[in-house]
Structure formats: C-alpha cells, structure tokens
Amino acid sequence: MLEKIRETAAFLKQKMHTNPKTAIILGTGLGRLANDISDSYCISYKDIPNFPVSTVEGHAGQLIFGKLGGKDIVAMEGRFHFYEGYNMKQVTFPVRVMNELEIKTLFVSNASGGTNPAFNVGDLMIITDHINFFPEHPLNGPNIGDGPRFPDMSEAYDKGLIKLALEIAKDKNIAVQQGVYLGTQGPTYETPAEYKMFRLLGADAVGMSTVPEVIVANHCGIKVFGVSVITDMGVEGRIQKISHEDVQKAANASEEKMTVIMSEMIKRS
Structure with a gap:
C-alpha cells in the first residue's frame, strides 16, 4: 500500500506546478465550488495511477489544483464511497496521497440528512464530532506509514478551525449550525426508525461519507475541518420521500x- 501511495504522489508531483498545503473534498452537489478556484488545472482520476474512479452522479472525478482564498489548494471534485464497492483502503487512498504531498489541512464537505429538530433544509452544519457507523474500519490491517497504531480521536475536527469558521460566519452574517455527524454505509436513505435511532445515539446529521477520510487524516496528523449541508430532514413528522436529485438540488442552493466560509478560512489561516 505504501508503495502505491508513493507512486501516485510521485506522478502528481510531476504534474504539479503549485505547492498546496490545503486540500478540499467536495461532496454530493457541492462541486460548483470548483468554479471559484482560480488559475486552475485538473487531473482526471482515471489518469492517476492507483486512483479509484468516482461512479456517483454529481461527482466529476478529478483533482483540481489552483488558488482559493489567495492560496494554493487542491480539491477532490468527487469522492469515493464504501457503497460503490470500494474497500476502506481505496476510499481513503486519496487522503494518504495528500499526506505524501505534505497537505497540512483538510476541508471535508457532504450532503446529509438532519436529525436535529432545530435544523432546516439548507442549513450549514459545522461538524464538531462524528459517530462511525461503517461496518469496516479504515485503519484495519497493518499500520500504514508513520501514524500511531491507536490514533487519538478526541479532537477529530480541529477546534481552532471551528472557532475560525464561526467567527467568519458571524462576520459574513451567515447562519450556521453545529453538531455531530454520523456516517453510515448507504446507499439507501434512512428509514424513519433509523433516523430516530441515530438521533438517540447523539447524531445531528447522517450521511454516507466523510468519517473514513477524517479518521485517516487524523492518523496522518492532518488537521480537519468539516461541514455538512442539510439536504433533507429525518425528523418525525417532517420526513418526505427523497431522491439523489433532490439532495443535489438542496446542496447546490447552499453551496x-x-x-464563502471556506475561502475566507483559507485566506486567514
């Protein structure tokens, strides 16, 4: 695995003419942020050695290099999911490559269903913590790289970055929520009973991604900031039938x- 990570990183370094220290993973319906990246150049996943290929509608499937907030960044326009049939080593492979490229900060975004009755569709939720409900752990097997065998997860989402995001949201008059994200494997959306269970477990939002990448980023020593766009409500009396198209549309509206928040965070950090 380490050999493949280094091979992929070496290939990308040959193609890169920027020096990003920040990476962004764009979730479902959130790919339009790529339009705000200036001086950009792209590398398709299918052209990158050892990289999986995104199969989900709304995930373009490319790395974008350029500037956001006046600083060099790299963005994944499309991520990989456990439900696509990839194992956790494949799902989190790009984060391992980011570490090899000396990325120091990772921004993750996703579309999720709200289980907190105080939330509404279109809300932004800054992720303060997560619950791992995936059936496979991304660190199973031999320990990869120099990360600890038993990583501490008491601050999976960097408190300093959360504080900065809240300050920016206040400055820009953007209403935000804060809460716990629960990651489950999908690909079905949750039943009303599952939504209720997840709320009882302490989740404010639930989705099908993010947690594996965040675990691996922490294992690598990369600081993480996460945000969920609430695209539907899993609260009793407010649950409606939902489709992937509905999720994309709701995510687009809040993008x-x-x-604004991510760009300003990068600018100030």
Missing part, C-alpha cells in the same frame, strides 16, 4: 455560503 455559495459554504464557499
């Missing part, structure tokens, strides 16, 4: 607010 501008997320872009």
Whole structure:
C-alpha cells in the first residue's frame, strides 16, 4: 500500500506546478465550488495511477489544483464511497496521497440528512464530532506509514478551525449550525426508525461519507475541518420521500455560503 501511495504522489508531483498545503473534498452537489478556484488545472482520476474512479452522479472525478482564498489548494471534485464497492483502503487512498504531498489541512464537505429538530433544509452544519457507523474500519490491517497504531480521536475536527469558521460566519452574517455527524454505509436513505435511532445515539446529521477520510487524516496528523449541508430532514413528522436529485438540488442552493466560509478560512489561516 505504501508503495502505491508513493507512486501516485510521485506522478502528481510531476504534474504539479503549485505547492498546496490545503486540500478540499467536495461532496454530493457541492462541486460548483470548483468554479471559484482560480488559475486552475485538473487531473482526471482515471489518469492517476492507483486512483479509484468516482461512479456517483454529481461527482466529476478529478483533482483540481489552483488558488482559493489567495492560496494554493487542491480539491477532490468527487469522492469515493464504501457503497460503490470500494474497500476502506481505496476510499481513503486519496487522503494518504495528500499526506505524501505534505497537505497540512483538510476541508471535508457532504450532503446529509438532519436529525436535529432545530435544523432546516439548507442549513450549514459545522461538524464538531462524528459517530462511525461503517461496518469496516479504515485503519484495519497493518499500520500504514508513520501514524500511531491507536490514533487519538478526541479532537477529530480541529477546534481552532471551528472557532475560525464561526467567527467568519458571524462576520459574513451567515447562519450556521453545529453538531455531530454520523456516517453510515448507504446507499439507501434512512428509514424513519433509523433516523430516530441515530438521533438517540447523539447524531445531528447522517450521511454516507466523510468519517473514513477524517479518521485517516487524523492518523496522518492532518488537521480537519468539516461541514455538512442539510439536504433533507429525518425528523418525525417532517420526513418526505427523497431522491439523489433532490439532495443535489438542496446542496447546490447552499453551496455559495459554504464557499464563502471556506475561502475566507483559507485566506486567514
């Protein structure tokens, strides 16, 4: 695995003419943030050695290098999911490559269902913690790289970055929520009973991604900031039938607010 990570990183370094220290993973319906990246150049996943290929509608499937907030960044326009049939080593492979490229900060975004009755569709939720409900752990097997065998997860989402995001949201008059994200494997959306269970477990939002990448980022020593766009409500009396298209549409509507916060965070950090 380490050999493949280094091979992929070496290939990308040959193609890169920027020096990003910040990476962004764009979730479902959130790919339009890529339009705000200036001086950009792209590398398709299918052209990158050892990289999986995104199969989900709304995930373009490319790495974008350029500037956001006046600083060099790299963005994944499309991520990989456990439900696509990839194992956790494949799902989190890009984060391992980011570490090899000396990325120091990772921004993760996703579309999720709200289980907190105080939330509404379109809300941005800054992730303060997560619950891992995936059936496979991304650190199973031999320990990869120099990370600890038993990583501490008491601050999976960097408190300093959360504080900065809240300050920016206040400055820009953007309403945000805070809460716990629960990651489950999908690909079905949750039943009303599952939503209720997840709320009882302490989740404010639930989705099908993010947690594996965040675990591996912490294992690598990369600081993480996460945000969920609430695209549907899993609260009794407010549950409606939902489709992937509905999720994309709701995420698109909130993307501008997320872009403002992330861009300013990168600029100030």
